[in-house]
Amino acid sequence: MKTSGTRMIRALAVAALMVCTVMSGQGWAAKGPYKIGGIFSITGSSSFLGDPEKKSMEMAVEKINAAGGIDGHMLEPVIYDDEGDPTKAVLAANKLTSKDEVIAIVGPSLTPTTLAIIPVVEKTGVPLISCAAGIKITEPVKPLVYKTAQNDVLAVAAIYRHIKAANIKKIGIITVENAFGESGKEQLAAQAPKFGLQILQAETFGAKDTDMTAQLAKIRAAQPEALVCWGTNPGPAVVAKNVVQMNMKIPLYQSHGVASPKFIELAESAAEGILLPTGKILVADQLPETDPQKTVLKGYITEFEKRYSMPVSGFGGYAYDGINLLAAALKGTEGDKKKIAENIGKIKGFVGVTGSFTFSPEDHNGLGPDAFVMVVIKDGKWQLLK
Amino acid sequence: MQELLQYLFSGITNGAVYAVIALGFSMLYSSTGLINFAHGEFVMVGALSLISLWKGLKIPLPAAFAVSVAVTAAAGLLLERLALRNVRKPHPIVLVIITVGASILIRGIAMLVWGKDSHSSPSYSSHPPIDIAGATLLPQSLWIIALTLLLVLGLHVFYKRFLTGRAMLATAINKKAAAVVGIRTDTMVLLAFAMSAGMGGIGGALIAPLSMSSFDMGMILGLKGFCAAMIGGLSSSWGAVFGGLLLGILEAMGVGFLSSGLKDASAFVLLLLILYFRPTGLFGKAVVQRF
Numbered sequence: 001m002k003t004s005g006t007r008m009i010r011a012l013a014v015a016a017l018m019v020c021t022v023m024s025g026q027g028w029a030a031k032g033p034y035k036i037g038g039i040f041s042i043t044g045s046s047s048f049l050g051d052p053e054k055k056s057m058e059m060a061v062e063k064i065n066a067a068g069g070i071d072g073h074m075l076e077p078v079i080y081d082d083e084g085d086p087t088k089a090v091l092a093a094n095k096l097t098s099k100d101e102v103i104a105i106v107g108p109s110l111t112p113t114t115l116a117i118i119p120v121v122e123k124t125g126v127p128l129i130s131c132a133a134g135i136k137i138t139e140p141v142k143p144l145v146y147k148t149a150q151n152d153v154l155a156v157a158a159i160y161r162h163i164k165a166a167n168i169k170k171i172g173i174i175t176v177e178n179a180f181g182e183s184g185k186e187q188l189a190a191q192a193p194k195f196g197l198q199i200l201q202a203e204t205f206g207a208k209d210t211d212m213t214a215q216l217a218k219i220r221a222a223q224p225e226a227l228v229c230w231g232t233n234p235g236p237a238v239v240a241k242n243v244v245q246m247n248m249k250i251p252l253y254q255s256h257g258v259a260s261p262k263f264i265e266l267a268e269s270a271a272e273g274i275l276l277p278t279g280k281i282l283v284a285d286q287l288p289e290t291d292p293q294k295t296v297l298k299g300y301i302t303e304f305e306k307r308y309s310m311p312v313s314g315f316g317g318y319a320y321d322g323i324n325l326l327a328a329a330l331k332g333t334e335g336d337k338k339k340i341a342e343n344i345g346k347i348k349g350f351v352g353v354t355g356s357f358t359f360s361p362e363d364h365n366g367l368g369p370d371a372f373v374m375v376v377i378k379d380g381k382w383q384l385l386k
Numbered sequence: 387m388q389e390l391l392q393y394l395f396s397g398i399t400n401g402a403v404y405a406v407i408a409l410g411f412s413m414l415y416s417s418t419g420l421i422n423f424a425h426g427e428f429v430m431v432g433a434l435s436l437i438s439l440w441k442g443l444k445i446p447l448p449a450a451f452a453v454s455v456a457v458t459a460a461a462g463l464l465l466e467r468l469a470l471r472n473v474r475k476p477h478p479i480v481l482v483i484i485t486v487g488a489s490i491l492i493r494g495i496a497m498l499v500w501g502k503d504s505h506s507s508p509s510y511s512s513h514p515p516i517d518i519a520g521a522t523l524l525p526q527s528l529w530i531i532a533l534t535l536l537l538v539l540g541l542h543v544f545y546k547r548f549l550t551g552r553a554m555l556a557t558a559i560n561k562k563a564a565a566v567v568g569i570r571t572d573t574m575v576l577l578a579f580a581m582s583a584g585m586g587g588i589g590g591a592l593i594a595p596l597s598m599s600s601f602d603m604g605m606i607l608g609l610k611g612f613c614a615a616m617i618g619g620l621s622s623s624w625g626a627v628f629g630g631l632l633l634g635i636l637e638a639m640g641v642g643f644l645s646s647g648l649k650d651a652s653a654f655v656l657l658l659l660i661l662y663f664r665p666t667g668l669f670g671k672a673v674v675q676r677f
Contacts, residue, residue, distance in 0.1 A: 045602075047502060177647065203646045208606050210597035211400050213522070214641040217392035234504035234598030245515040246392075246522045266506045266598055 031072045034335055036061065036326065037096035037105035038079035039089055040131070040319070041113070046084040048260070049109040052316030053131055054079055055308055056300075057106060060323035063303075070330045075323075082108055086116035093117035097124040103335045106322040107131050109315075111179060118145055127341040129326060131318035134183060138364040144341050146364045148321040148354055150279065150371045155256045156187040158277035158372040160195040162385070163226055163253070172201045172224035174215055174239060176231030180257055184230030200224045205235055212242050226250050232257040237266035244270040251275060256372065260313055264380050271380065277372040278382070279314040279354055286384040292351050300353050317353030325350060325357065391521035393642040394635060398523075399596065401634020402530040406589035407611025408618065408626035409537060414582035415620045416545075417554040418575050421482055424465065424489035426608020428583045431492065432458045432590025433599040434500045437507045447510065455587040461492070462583020466576050489604065496601040504598040530592045537585065538623045554578055613657045619667025628669065632656075 038057050041050035061075045069075060078100045080092035089108050096102045097120060104127045108114050111134030118137075121128045121144055130137050130147040137147050163171065173188050175181035185202065192199050201222040203215035216239070219227060227250055229239045236258045243252055252274050254263075259278035264271045280287060284297040300320060304312045328350065329343035345364070350357040355371030374385045410425050435454035439445045445453070465488050470481055510529050515522040544551040556564040557574040565571050589611075590599075614633045618625025633653055640652035660667065 045502060203641075205646060206650060208603060209649075210403065210593065211396055213396040213399070214393050214638040215646050217389050217396065217521070218642055218646075220392075221389045234506075234600065237504075237506065238597055245524060247515070247517070262503060266504055268506065268508070 033074040033076040034070065034330060035076045035078055035100055035102040036323070037093075037100065037102035037107075037126075038077055038319070039082050039092045039096070039105060039107040039109075039113070039117070040079065041084040041109040042079075042081040044083035044085070046110055048262075048313070049131070049315045050081070050084075052304075052313050053107065053109055053319035056304065056316035056318075056320040057323055059303060059307060060320050060327075064323070064327050070327055071332065071334070073330075073335070075327070078102060082113050084110055084113065086113050089113035089117050090120060093120040097121065097126050102126060103337055104129070104326050104330075104340055106319055106326065109318075111137065111183075114147075118142065121145070125337050127326075127337060127344065129322040129344070131315075131322060134179070135187075141362060141364050143345075146325070146344050146359065146366070148318045148325065148352070148357070148365075150256070150354060150367055151365055152183050152187045152255075153191070154367060154369060154372055155277045156184070156191050157369060158374055159228060159253050159255075159275075160191055160197060162275065162374050163197065163228075164195045166226070166251070168225040168251075169196065170198050170200050170224045171226045171228055172203075172219035172222060173199055173228045173230065174203045174205060174212065174219065175229070176235050177204050177206050178231075180232055180255075181230050184255055184257075188228060188230065205231070205239070207231070207235055209235065210238065212239050213246060216242050216246055216248065220246065220248055224250065226253060228253045228255075230255045230257070233260075233262055234266055237263055237270075240267040240270040240274060259375075261311065264377060271377045274377045275374060275385070276377075278375055279317065279371065280373055281312065281314045281317055281353060282382045283373065283375055283384040292356065293353075296351050297353060314354075321352035321354050321357070324352060388520040389642060391519055393638040395518075395521055395523045395527070396641075397635030397638030398531070398631065399527040399634070400637060401614075401631035402527060402534055403589070403593045403596070403607070403630070404610050404614040404633050405627040405630025406530060406534045406537070406592060407586065407607055408614035408630045409534065409541075409623060410582045410585040410589065411612055411615035412618070412620050412623055412626040413541060413585060414578055415615070416623075417558045417578035417582075419558050420478060421485070421612070421620075422579075422582065423482060423485045423608065423612075424492055425485075425582070425586050425611065426604035426606070427489045427492040427496070428458045428462060428586030428604075429590040429593070429607050429611075430496060430599065430601065430604035431461055432587030433507075433594040433603070434496060434505065434590070434601070435587070436591040436594045437505045437599060438500070441505075441507050451591050454591045455584050458587025458590070459580045459584035462586070463576060463580040465583070466579035470579075471572065471575075489608070493601055493604060500601055502601065504600040506598050507594040509595045524596070526592075526595050530596075533588065533592060534627060537588065538627055541623050550574075550577070610653060613653055616657055616667055617660050619669035622667070622669040625667055625669030629667070 040053045042054050061077045065074050082089035082092050106129050109131050111132040114130040114132045114137050128145045131149055133149045135151045175185040201219045205212050229236050236254050254274055254276040256277050280293055281297055287294045301312045329340050333339040345359050348358045355367040357366035359366040375382045376385055407429055414422050432454050435457050436450055439450035439453055440447055469484050509526050511525050513525040515524050553569045554574045557571045561571050614630035615626045618629030637649050637653055641649050
């Protein structure tokens, strides 16, 4: 009896000592960590978005923690994979808000998944910074919901500005039959009058179609002066090939949806001369030194490529900016969710990877037209257009 | 006029693809009485193998083509040997459902092997597109049509002139009776599967340069091919080719004269109409009970 009692006391003493060491190890940073949620399409057909986003989020969090956290609080990321499925995104959002009790969420990667979880965050009061492009996320403005990806509106405006400068009045459009293409088609039609453009022929194609010459023949018959294609790989690459095969001698504009090296690989020589809007990340080293984003972009690209030894894409930047915006907004809030959401809305002139963010009560995307630059594909490389 | 011609060429290109896939369906049906819903996946395996071997490993085209077809045929052989032959009660519906399961498995494996990205392949001949009265026809389309016709002729000769081909037909008509007269029915079924999968592989290798290939391309191609085979009458090779071309051309005309949103719908409406008015297909003979 006696021996076991002593043993118990000893064990307790050791345990107490251990607790002490752990506590003192943390020193003045003994404040609890800030739990930050992340929901991305890490696997599944949209993994090209979610995978770099997850990696960029982890990278950004680590950087913030290495610099001492925020007001002494370390950031603790809790990341879930929604596989691009709105149902799974809602499950993840429920888990993050009720079980993990995060103070903010970055993601999801897609418009449908983001729209699906907005009711959850609104019910629980957790601020959300989405990485998806759809305009419906921030329009109408919801007090808790922000996003870092460029709206299609800006991409369409960038293309139309370029078309107008080339003195073209009549265009044909061909869009993919999915949410991305539908949104693009809507915006292309809505903004055309503003730039004095007339859409002569609008066609669509299936995401898995193997040949678009019939649609292109119909467009060619209407004799437009330029063609705008809106889609994500691989369809637009087929369009590019078909345009060359049919010897259509009008400029071809693509959307930012194909702004990745994969497109050039798929379209091969047919990619030559194609014009498209893209975030500045693809042409970071061609930017003039005066560009405020240049240093941020270079830092992000070097760090990402060193850490993951894979080429950087523009998509990871959405999550990277999301975390950094959140970090800026977290200061002085002590984790108060309402204050965080308000603080994000007050951020002005924040230079991120995607662009400069200036939020206002009417604009929860915060990006201006400078978030897109026009590039042309030349010799299999992106070339910045002035 | 120029547009009409372009729609026609576009239809022929797509139609030839459907035809070569339909041929695989009809070939397997006439020699085993089965519909293989994993056929589209064999097409995908053929296309991706060709891209890996030809573009990736720089193997000369004829060798890469042969190896891709062999790989796909081997996959068909494995499917029959491992999943279908051992079924205790081989009722056709059970076997058909097994092929559906196999298609999901093959797609999953392909995703692991080739990743989720799309891949593209250069054209067989670097000949520029042919311009006829302002409409363009791709040389690759001619390759596909020529090889499809060769395949049909080959099959025709195989069924009519070769003992193995006749034995295969006999097995399909009545397995027991065929066994009684000394035909190794198991081997025949195995051979039929390997040949049909190989044909899917040929189809895949042919269409790889036309478009982009990815692990999930098989399903819609398989459906369109099945549709084409049904239109032509499942048991007829010529019917399969005709059905494929008809489907392709009607789709292209649908895009041209109606709307591009109705492209896929036109294919399936056509299938429904034909099933309604001529359940045996345009070229099918009166219903033959084979089960």
